[in-house]
Amino acid sequence: MRAAIVVFPGTNRERDAARALARAGATPVMVWHKDTDLPPADLIVLPGGFAFGDYLRTGAIAAHSPVMREVVAAAGRGVLVLGMCNGFQILCEAGLLPGVLMRNTSLKFVCRSVTLEVAATDTPFTRRYTVGQTLDVPVAHGEGNWQGDDATVAALEAGNRIIFRYADARTVNGSLGEIAGSCSVNRRVLGLMPHPENAVDPLTGSTDGAALFQAAVEAA
């Protein structure tokens, strides 16, 4: 299974993503944002970081970079796309997923383990989980506060497209409905704020994120 990891200037969790994918049996290749010809891939990953400095608005400049046209086209063909943290922000700015990610209500960057509830398992990424299962996965972001208007939320709910919700006692970032991740209508584009790629190794804490990569590898 070939996974293409798109690297923008400012991307900084590409190696974490590559390691998680390799552990799950994929062969990750890094793709520099200027290479507008995406190599053939079964899975495209937009990793964490602060593409283009996250200046102006998080994800905004990256979302309008040439490689993203390729990503949008590939998504249209049904290629699996996974955006984690900054990747999720870019997917929202690029219009592949609905809503926006705003400053955390605390106005502070937050890095800690959170309890993540799996809200839907009928995606290629979450098939190995059960609905309602809780995962121990870290977050690390300053702008993970998901917001959308009533119609957007209604559409997500009607389509069972909210995939992860925070299930912590204290709110992580103020997201509407504690939304932590959502998917596209065809369920093949997934974006989430937490970092499952940092939860694949028993020595660093949790391994609850590993099943997400395994499922994606199987599905691709």
Add this chain to the structure above:
Amino acid sequence: MDTTRPATARDAAEFGLKPDEWQRIVASLDRVPNLTELGIFSVMWSEHCSYKSSKKHLMGLPTSGPRVIHGPGENAGVVDIGNGDAVVFKIESHNHPSFIEPYQGAATGVGGIMRDVFTMGARPIANLNALRFGDPSHPRTKSLMAGVVAGIGGYGNSFGVPTVGGETQFHRAYNGNILVNAMCVGIARTDRIFTAAASGIGSTVMYLGAKTGRDGIHGATMASAEFTEDADAKRPTVQVGDPFTEKLLLEACLELMATGAIIAIQDMGAAGLTSSSVEMAGKGGLGISLDLSSVPTREAGMTGYEIMLSESQERMLVILKPGREAEAQAIFGKWELDCVAIGTITDTGRIVLHHGGVTVCDLPLEPLIHQAPLYDRPWVPTPPRAVLEAGVQPEPLLASLTKLLSSPDGASKRWIWEQYDHLIGGNTIRRPGGDAAVVRLDDGPKGLAITTDCNPHYCLADPVLGGMQAVAECYRNLSAVGAEPLALTDNLNFGNPERPEIMGQIVGCLQGIGQAALVLGTPIVSGNVSLYNETSGQAILPTPVVGAVGLLPDVAVAGTSALSAPGLTLMLVGKTSGWLGASAYARTILGTEDGAPPPVDPQVELRHGTFVRSLVRDQLIAAAHDLAEGGLLVALAEMCLAGGMGASIALPDGPAHAIAFGEDQGRYLIATAAPDAVIARCNGVPLVRLGTSGGDALTVTGHGSTSVAALRAAHDGWLPAFMDAG
């Protein structure tokens, strides 16, 4: 303003040079320098670049050892960790800029120290920060802390290096002068370490990175009336950092280093292009000629003086092998950074600067580098203090425990480190909140343990002992996670060295650091001196922060302070006499900062540390924690909190409050499922059985019990409540 006009004694005074220093410059040149040249002298002869007050005493530090590849004098220290890998690290202060503009001051401090590390060819893998703020009730403390923490996080998080540890303390002595010390640790290959010494007459000097603006052009000139013709054009004293550019600079530099095209490289830190060019040519025993008109600038009309003294961030100077310029330009072009030839290496022994066809500076390097005045400043030793008697216990033991855990210094710093991305890289094996942080090397199983420590109260009471204790506490933190202590870096934060009692603190602390480092086999391989930390005659507490790095052969057996299983035997390693002088208990409960601090015996530290390390490595213990501020009971509570597990103990004999909270040195608390095996190994190391783990409360025989949940509320609650309160 004409920066090529001859300078005067008055200019020299405005640039912060003493009258005798001005005389010395004129004598060494045999002429009067022009204003640009004077500016270059003033920064090269500044305390920051020349170490003129501290050098004499720094010479006494042990700096070499079998593993040391580069000691002090390079951008960062380099230590061999086997298999062709080297650890590269250094700590540096950004105290004053952080007080003026906490976010940018702290952020650029982090940016600067990371550049020091990657300039040597290393990829940064961990950051730490040692912070000191004023009294919590001081009106500026809250906003300074919020800004500093946001700035450290803002830069490190974006750049993509985990910030894994540090320390944070409060005291009124820092009200007008906070301390922000940042440490960076990187990994390089031993056969690909880069230094600053130029070679190759005729080689090209390239300028890399961000453009030069009028940032931070040195303080003394700010006040100069000549610079304020236009109010709106007032030079910004504070540099603004751009982690995005720095991340690109890192990747571009590492890529260029891999090509073998580089002869020497030096970042532009404090004193910017001046110190980088002078040092590169000077270290190589050569000369340098630069055309300042080629330097990429952010604003039009910058003078040579401004270009040389600008402290704009994210810039590097590099000397390339002949004919490799195009290669460098291609790499930097890909990363969208400037890469411009600005001069050549010469054999003249001089620094010659041209600007717009005019020679604006022509100085011999020798006096700039080697003739800075070295001061043997008068100093007086700190008078010894009397031992503080334990007296009667003023309140129940567990009430004091709760107070200590929720005191500003004792409270959890979670509010801080949760704003730092401490997980990026996927190699953080021990997160902040325990003893040393542990970070795995990419391919494992090796890892590094890293910590910073200093107890300024001890340093104030007894500088020699305080210096020793800072090293000893680092040693304990590393040993508690099973790491072999390798080497140290230090950040010497003091007041005005022209005052003999302050100079006495500097001399004493350095003596203590040196003595302990020698016995413990941990040479000092890099460091930074920050003097004149005073406002209106009020000096900070002497704060020689020590940063330490240790090696773990296999991170899978890294120790932990978390008590997470019931039924373990708790044992105390080391002797307890109940020493309360200068302790957290004395400050918080007895209301006194007085008393002599506990003695430190580096030989004892060595023996006890080696013992605990061997227990961790052989997996004979389930948890270990060193005893520091707050003593035995605070350490036990921290272990309970880290693992979410209770414990029951009986205190050794003696006045209960002194035994529970005294800060006798050389001690650890360990938890083991195999107490007999531990005892069998102790070989004379004092060991006392205290009790067992289990339940959901901490119980001290004869003194009652308190739930771990209540302790957690106290420990975790103070800082967020403090910051959130209007």
Add this chain to the structure above:
Amino acid sequence: MKAVVIVRLKHGVLDPQGQATGNALRGLGFQGVGEVRQGKRIEIELSGTDKDAARAEVDRMCRTLLANPVVETWSIEIEG
């Protein structure tokens, strides 16, 4: 020529930053501080001299990059 773009959050969109600023001002003892909202002001140097053309062009910039139409509105002024 210079364009000044003001980007503001749409009415009804939560503004955590403005809220926090308001709280901080009240915390500092400033009286009578009501709602606070924070927006961006972007100055763009432009070559060319045709103001109407510039305005149309800057409007395109806003639509494609400078603002997120899902949550933000913008206004444009062309100077000099």
Add this chain to the structure above:
Amino acid sequence: MKAVVIVRLKHGVLDPQGQATGNALRGLGFQGVGEVRQGKRIEIELSGTDKDAARAEVDRMCRTLLANPVVETWSIEIEG
């Protein structure tokens, strides 16, 4: 009453945000884009009716919280 505060970076202070935005605009093919600088616009609802008093008060807010005089300048408009 409402105060509108514009906070801008002083001339000469690095504006990485503005720089990145300028590069992105040029990258998207917008012609003639020169320097881009980004500032903040803060709207504050105020009770009271004395405009001069309000202006002085908001100036104090800028000095203490809304701006950092070391690197930023500000201007204030009082509306309605």
